Amino acid sequence: MINVLEVLETNKMIEQENLDVRTITLGISLIDCIDSDIKELNRKIYEKITKTAKNLVSVGNEIEQMYGIPVVNKRISVTPISLIGASACKTSEDFVRIAETLEKAALEVGVNFIGGYSALVSKGMTFADEKLIRSIPKALSTTSRVCSSVNVGTTKTGINMDAVKLLGEIILETAELTKEVDSLGCAKFVVFCNAPDDNPFMAGAFHGVTEADAIINVGVSGPGVVKKALEEVRGENFEILCETIKKTAFKVTRVGQLVAQEASKRLGIPFGIIDLSLAPTPAIGDSVAEILEEIGLEYAGAPGTTAALALLNDQVKKGGVMASSFVGGLSGAFIPVSEDQRMIDAAKVNAISLEKLEAMTCVCSVGLDMIAIPGSTKATTISGIIADEMAIGMINQKTTAVRLIPVIGKEVGEVAEFGGLLGYAPIMPVNQYSCDAFVNRGGRIPAPIHSFKN
Structure with a gap:
């Protein structure tokens, strides 16, 4: 068992050596939000996130006060949106609407970032995957807390070079749309090989499909x-x-x-x-x-x-x-x-x-x-x-x-x-x-x- 004495042993680390809990990240499955109607999908996504994460920031602050351990960020990761939006999203603009919903939910619960505006395309791209990828520049340039990632390779499947080629163009487009702030939009986007399902760190966090409903x-x-x-x-x-x-x-x-x-x-x-x-x-x-x-x-x-x-x-x-x-x-x-x-x-x-x-x-x-x-x-x-x-x-x-x-x-x-x-x-x-x-x-x-x- 862990007790307070172990924390007291680390007081010097916290006060003098920059030790911190960099993030508490709440992973939320959105699979039960899937709907063929884009309006209904966005409603379900917003309600699921705000209900599940309503106490995340306050609990993080309470733990910080209780133990004196800095908890720098409170964040959310969600199921890759290319999967969640596949039934409802017919265009890239539809995916941007989901990004805006994620932003609205993040602002409502007060988290620093929300990750999972993502696609897993190591072996090929579905229609929804490609539409989401093409929406990334606009999604990241019109939101401040949404983070995006694309997994283009794994040891088991190889590397999807069609996706790699497309992402070179997407990164430049994102840079152009956010050039007034030194192309900051690109800082919210990661390309992965062998992306883990349980990574709490942004910008690459997403809630893997093998995970529980919330974690x-x-x-x-x-x-x-x-x-x-x-x-x-x-x-x-x-x-x-x-x-x-x-x-x-x-x-x-x-x-x-x-x-x-x-x-x-x-x-x-x-x-x-x-x-x-x-x-x-x-x-x-x-x-x-x-x-x-x-x-x-x-x-x-x-x-x-x-x-x-x-x-x-x-x-x-x-x-x-x-x-x-x-x-x-x-x-x-x-x-x-x-x-x-x-x-x-x-x-x-x-x-x-x-x-x-x-x-x-x-x-x-x-x-x-x-x-x-x-x-x-x-x-x-x-x-x-x-x-x-x-x-x-x-x-x-x-x-x-x-x-x-x-x-x-x-x-x-x-x-x-x-x-x-x-x-x-x-x-x-x-x-x-x-x-x-x-x-x-x-x-x-x-x-x-x-x-x-x-």
Whole structure:
């Protein structure tokens, strides 16, 4: 059992080292809302969300006050909307109406974001899938809290290159429609390979079809805590380094477990998983890149970076699974550029490049995350970058993702300002050589040979 004494042990982590519960995410199934009438569908969606989530924010605030643990975000994820809207939506505009309903419901219950404006198209696109994908630019440009994702590949099915090609165009269109705010709409959209059904972190959260009617998933973040712990063993060997990370991850996960169980009890909704992800913020001392530097690198991106990140990710997972029987989601280390001040610094001095970030994603939890690129980048180039990242996930049987932001009107050397937890980002250079003929082939990249297990 978890008790208050365990929380008291973490007071220093909370007060001095930026430990927080990054999100309590309430997953809600909308399958029982399906209707062939678009008006009736939207009514059911709004009523289901507002009824199920009516106490989410207040409970999160109560837990924060009770234990003194910052609960930064309260969020909702829903069943992929391409499935829910398939019967009623005949056009992309119909899907936009659902996005507006999600926005209205999110505002009503007071959550920061609502995720699940999503499609799962790793093997092919249905009529509804394509209509939803084509609606994404307008949906994200006319709402502020709706987040979207598309899963285009899995280890079992391969990569849907028709979807990859289309999404390069969709990302550029989204960037154009939100260019007045440095193409911020793209920060709310993720392309996945092997997307998990229980991820509580935005922008990629959705409520998988294998999940219960409603579920509580909690995401805990503590890069500052890990950094501080490693300062105590500076210069020690790798065995001591690894043990320190693992023990710290254990303590952090126990805090998340406490919050998840309390939220589950108060809301009367089953507990799902703890996602222990080292998710940085722009705040000084809350940086994954600082952990890498403490391990022994001058900057993130220096030789040894991929090995250091692999070590970090593995020990975080080992500590987490010892602390909770239900660790899930992504659980590891995020390496976004814009949300991590030391990653931003590394990009500014050219210590890190898009290609190095891609190499790092082979061993981290997500992928190319919150990377600002020139607004003049071609759609096919964006699609090529997505395909590379999806291939890493497919071959390595892991989740990978792409959240690129082509900032319209800005080029390499300039800065995009996103604000809040999203921070800011230098515009990073992109390889200018063409991949047009590759992207335009169409069809599907087959699943790898090691996917055939039964």
